[in-house]
Amino acid sequence: MNGLSRLDAAVWRGAARLVPAERRVWVEAVWAEAPEVPPGLQRLAWRAGGVRLIAREAVMVRRIGGLLLFAVAVTVAGWAAWPGSSASSATQADRVEVITVVLLLAGLPLLARWFLGPPDNRAARWLRAGCYAGFLAFLPARTAIEQFVHTPPRGGADLRLYLLIAQVGRRAPGPGDDIITLVPIALYLAAILWMTSRRARIAPATLAAGAGGGIALGLVIYTVAPLGLSKAATNPWLPGPDIDPLVLLAWLLVLGGPVTAVVVADRRYIAASSSPPPARDRFRQMMAAGLLTSMAGALFVTVLGNGTVAVMLKDAWLRNWLYNGQHSLYGVQDVSFALRTLPAIAYSHELTGAADAGVFLLMCLAFPLIGLLPAAGVAGGRLDDHTPAPGGPRRGGGGLPGPEPTPHAPDGGRAAVTGDDASPAADLPGHPEAGPGIEQDRLVGALR
Numbered sequence: 001m002n003g004l005s006r007l008d009a010a011v012w013r014g015a016a017r018l019v020p021a022e023r024r025v026w027v028e029a030v031w032a033e034a035p036e037v038p039p040g041l042q043r044l045a046w047r048a049g050g051v052r053l054i055a056r057e058a059v060m061v062r063r064i065g066g067l068l069l070f071a072v073a074v075t076v077a078g079w080a081a082w083p084g085s086s087a088s089s090a091t092q093a094d095r096v097e098v099i100t101v102v103l104l105l106a107g108l109p110l111l112a113r114w115f116l117g118p119p120d121n122r123a124a125r126w127l128r129a130g131c132y133a134g135f136l137a138f139l140p141a142r143t144a145i146e147q148f149v150h151t152p153p154r155g156g157a158d159l160r161l162y163l164l165i166a167q168v169g170r171r172a173p174g175p176g177d178d179i180i181t182l183v184p185i186a187l188y189l190a191a192i193l194w195m196t197s198r199r200a201r202i203a204p205a206t207l208a209a210g211a212g213g214g215i216a217l218g219l220v221i222y223t224v225a226p227l228g229l230s231k232a233a234t235n236p237w238l239p240g241p242d243i244d245p246l247v248l249l250a251w252l253l254v255l256g257g258p259v260t261a262v263v264v265a266d267r268r269y270i271a272a273s274s275s276p277p278p279a280r281d282r283f284r285q286m287m288a289a290g291l292l293t294s295m296a297g298a299l300f301v302t303v304l305g306n307g308t309v310a311v312m313l314k315d316a317w318l319r320n321w322l323y324n325g326q327h328s329l330y331g332v333q334d335v336s337f338a339l340r341t342l343p344a345i346a347y348s349h350e351l352t353g354a355a356d357a358g359v360f361l362l363m364c365l366a367f368p369l370i371g372l373l374p375a376a377g378v379a380g381g382r383l384d385d386h387t388p389a390p391g392g393p394r395r396g397g398g399g400l401p402g403p404e405p406t407p408h409a410p411d412g413g414r415a416a417v418t419g420d421d422a423s424p425a426a427d428l429p430g431h432p433e434a435g436p437g438i439e440q441d442r443l444v445g446a447l448r
Helices: 003-016 021-032 043-055 060-079 092-114 122-149 155-164 175-196 204-224 242-272 278-312 315-324 340-354 359-382 440-447
Strands: none
Touching: 060 092, 060 204, 060 359, 092 122, 092 278, 122 175, 122 204, 122 278, 122 340, 122 440, 175 278, 204 242, 204 278, 242 278, 242 340, 242 359, 278 315, 278 340, 278 359
């Protein structure tokens, strides 16, 4: 095989991987039988028809469109998050974070598709899309917050407030701060890509249960702590004891949300099985649902919280709507009355919210760890439930259906061949074995 032939084979193998797995053998057969067609224009027309058949696959067109849209979104997010000013001490660290996150968002999905397989159901695709969108929205918000909190004012009352709220002598961000940001992002991407891959074999109902519970958890936590967890920034719209019922509900969801998702996912998985599933499969589904609930909730509140703080730093209307003029100077306990002006109060609100936004990343690590133990306990307890799925065989072997008669094969004992199982090459014009075929009319029209 010469170099041109090897290049041709390599290009064809790469193109064939774009075709869905169930149609890949069919397309490869078309290309493999090309040498049997007379050389010249007939063989060229044969191969051109094969390329046209690949391009007409609806799934492949959708996949290419999704990849292009994802590439554009990653590019736009990276451009929006790129810090253009060097006045902040965090500029270099932020640029490293932007480059690394963009590479993770662009590279990990490709590696996951290659080694783990693509998502094979709608729930998995929607979950991946939501995760990507969350990180793409988080990236510019995180950069804007870091640039604000590490840029000291030039002087006056704002500088005094900055030294009090942002802590005097606060060091510039270093490699350790990049790791704190990048490790949760990498772990979340890897976990989401694994759970939504074909190799993980996570049921769509399990993904839906985990994602739904996570969204509910994230909404409650965001209502409780839209700007962080300190006394200065928490609950601007519900100050004092008004927020206590939501705080109690938030803790119940942090602990009970993954447990509820475990039970729901297990019931749906058993109900969807024609026979009692193995304990290992049930345990995998339950743990995936519990872990996904905690992760989705933490990611949801992290994106919303950082986005709220970033918008508040740019637009005064959101800050005025959040605080509604009813709060005193936050972040400073003993400050002179000379600083208690409206601009100083506004700046203190912005600075306190930006300084406390880092706690959201800690939630991304803490929530899965908090919810993992109760979820594992409930999952282990439910493995003792051997109740068969509706319509499955009864326990003890009673009522098992007897053997059914073997159907007679058509055509004198030869198995019938459907349109998808038949050789597509035999129906293509110009092939030595071309005959009437089942799909000849469609393939002839495709190759013209």
